[in-house]
Amino acid sequence: MLLKPPLTFYSEPLAGVDQDELQGKLIVIEGPDSVGRSTQVARLRAWLEHEGHAVLDTGMARGALAGKGISQAKDGNLLGPITMTLFYATDFADRLENEIIPALRAGFVVLTDRYIYSLMARAIARGEDRIWIERVASFALVPHAIYYLRAEVRDLVTRVVLGRGSFDHWESGMDMRFGTDMHDSFIRYQTRVIRALDRMAKRYNFVVVDAAKTPDQIFKELQRSIAKLF
Amino acid sequence: MPLLVPNRHRGKLIVVEGIDGSGKSTQLSLLSQWLRSQRIAVAFSEWNSSPLVRETTRRAKKKNMFTPVTFSLIHATDFADRLERYITPLIKAGAVVCADRYAYTAFARDVVRGVSRKWVRNLYKFAVRPNLAFYFRVPLEVAIGRILGGRNAIKYYEAGMDLELSRNVEESFRIFQGRILDEYEAMIQEVGFHVIDATGSIEEQQQQMRDIVMQELGQNLRNGILRASQGDIDAAQAAAHIL
Numbered sequence: 001m002l003l004k005p006p007l008t009f010y011s012e013p014l015a016g017v018d019q020d021e022l023q024g025k026l027i028v029i030e031g032p033d034s035v036g037r038s039t040q041v042a043r044l045r046a047w048l049e050h051e052g053h054a055v056l057d058t059g060m061a062r063g064a065l066a067g068k069g070i071s072q073a074k075d076g077n078l079l080g081p082i083t084m085t086l087f088y089a090t091d092f093a094d095r096l097e098n099e100i101i102p103a104l105r106a107g108f109v110v111l112t113d114r115y116i117y118s119l120m121a122r123a124i125a126r127g128e129d130r131i132w133i134e135r136v137a138s139f140a141l142v143p144h145a146i147y148y149l150r151a152e153v154r155d156l157v158t159r160v161v162l163g164r165g166s167f168d169h170w171e172s173g174m175d176m177r178f179g180t181d182m183h184d185s186f187i188r189y190q191t192r193v194i195r196a197l198d199r200m201a202k203r204y205n206f207v208v209v210d211a212a213k214t215p216d217q218i219f220k221e222l223q224r225s226i227a228k229l230f
Numbered sequence: 231m232p233l234l235v236p237n238r239h240r241g242k243l244i245v246v247e248g249i250d251g252s253g254k255s256t257q258l259s260l261l262s263q264w265l266r267s268q269r270i271a272v273a274f275s276e277w278n279s280s281p282l283v284r285e286t287t288r289r290a291k292k293k294n295m296f297t298p299v300t301f302s303l304i305h306a307t308d309f310a311d312r313l314e315r316y317i318t319p320l321i322k323a324g325a326v327v328c329a330d331r332y333a334y335t336a337f338a339r340d341v342v343r344g345v346s347r348k349w350v351r352n353l354y355k356f357a358v359r360p361n362l363a364f365y366f367r368v369p370l371e372v373a374i375g376r377i378l379g380g381r382n383a384i385k386y387y388e389a390g391m392d393l394e395l396s397r398n399v400e401e402s403f404r405i406f407q408g409r410i411l412d413e414y415e416a417m418i419q420e421v422g423f424h425v426i427d428a429t430g431s432i433e434e435q436q437q438q439m440r441d442i443v444m445q446e447l448g449q450n451l452r453n454g455i456l457r458a459s460q461g462d463i464d465a466a467q468a469a470a471h472i473l
Contacts, residue, residue, distance in 0.1 A: 015298060015344045065295050066304070069286030078282060080314030082356050083307055090303040097297050135352040139299055
């Protein structure tokens, strides 16, 4: 289930990248909104650094090129579904080429909060063509391990209500108006996202982790599995 | 060609393509004026002009942040925004949309930058297929003469300086445009371009374009598409002033 090096591209190798130079580890934490990914990333980072590994953590829409533009476009609520998908793909490519690959060359452990799978799942949930977006994202590196924190949509609702205390426009897929209000739209949209991720699990070798477990249990499970990569 | 989505709407999409200095923008402008003079509802869309994406592209260009893949993706994002919010709704409404450059620009330019032909064609698979695509064929030296005579400085990405073809801007521009020209020439059959000899006089080229438009879309222009009465035009102009 866990891939050992060397790292390879899915099908569209990036120009100027010698795969043999990529000595680091690429580890992906995936899962829908509010499933608890960032908590795990933070704990894993602390643990890995304690073990003596240099860690880069990165996540969606945090890149220098497109991060700001995406956040401004989201504020205006003007993003069409294809535009949004491609804006996120731009950000991903920028982070892959300018953060992730340089870090892998330098032997870092790259811990990424989501990867192309969320990007594709969101596109598919919005009705875009699966093959289209898979091919668009085919310049991505195949990670050493992909952990999919899987939850039922009702558990996500609980987390949103107890956590932030309100629904988010984009996390509810309100741009597509899947329901008449944020709650209904959230349920329908996140159900579609989860379904899309579930369908990727086998093809992309996800390690499925039950997000209903306690954060400690999940952390220990991830730790045990990640330890095998070294 | 099977790559782009067929236009099943009432409105029509006309695009022009060609290297810098081929004169395509001048010709499209003349064509749209001619259509407007027949009270046809005409809209115009230019490559790389989405207000949503502009700031990102501008900043990244200024700081030379682009790689071939991000360059390609940000232009596709810009295109998607114009398509989703502008071009498609207008075609549905029955307008004739005139686009100065379309997905084919990416097919040529991004491939020269180093992304694969297959990847960039898939990237634009969501695009509406134009009803008419004109390609302004011009020898490299003629186009370069027009560009160098008309403007003072060629910009970094415009000259393909990111490809490190030459340290000299003019030389780099020459090599870059030459390769783009080759890509255009190679896709004529594939995408079904109407080729216009862009060395002819402006009037000759325009007449050729109008003939092709009438021949290919004449029936639609007489019936299906959105037209204005003089009253509509006055009212729309008045509204535009208020806005």
